Amino acid sequence: DAGITQSPRHKVTETGTPVTLRCHQTENHRYMYWYRQDPGHGLRLIHYSYGVKDTDKGEVSDGYSVSRSKTEDFLLTLESATSSQTSVYFCAISKDSLGTYEQYFGPGTRLTVT
């Protein structure tokens, strides 16, 4: 158990509304990541953070923004949700640089955009 929690665990929202998902870790790891998981696509990286206020884009960052004001919290924001953003979102942490060490995942947030 890597001490990762995600909130909310489930959310239904309407097209055009803003949505923020939260990832919280208890072990002060430097690297945090947001992925989305869709059938047939596997996990795809949205954004990642390598420290407080240090973030970078991943493979599918369009329509998403992130913020990290504290080591333990990494927020993912959909400024104006669209139906294509219906997915399961996972947060992950790693102990060191991206991919050099294994990643540990949170329980996920199921987001439905109607």
Place this chain on the structure above:
Amino acid sequence: EDQVTQSPEALRLQEGESSSLNCSYTVSGLRGLFWYRQDPGKGPEFLFTLYSAGEEKEKERLKATLTKKESFLHITAPKPEDSATYLCAVQANNDMRFGAGTRLTVKP
């Protein structure tokens, strides 16, 4: 473009029937290959990391191997509790790419 392909998409085995899952990849500058297990409704759970061709790792009934172009996850005498989706991921430079997974079902 970096790609990770897992096969088969789904595999059904009888308890005790050994088999292998495949993960083939095309990346430049492989830094690590990772195997995860994912149960329905949960996040992926880390299993193994392999760094270089020829490397092998074992955990209970699972053994992961790595060549220059693919990795295999061998499952020996599987039990129903091994049923899950197994994900492969490769890391090259600053990018982590996941395969779509193999859904394994082990029948008693």
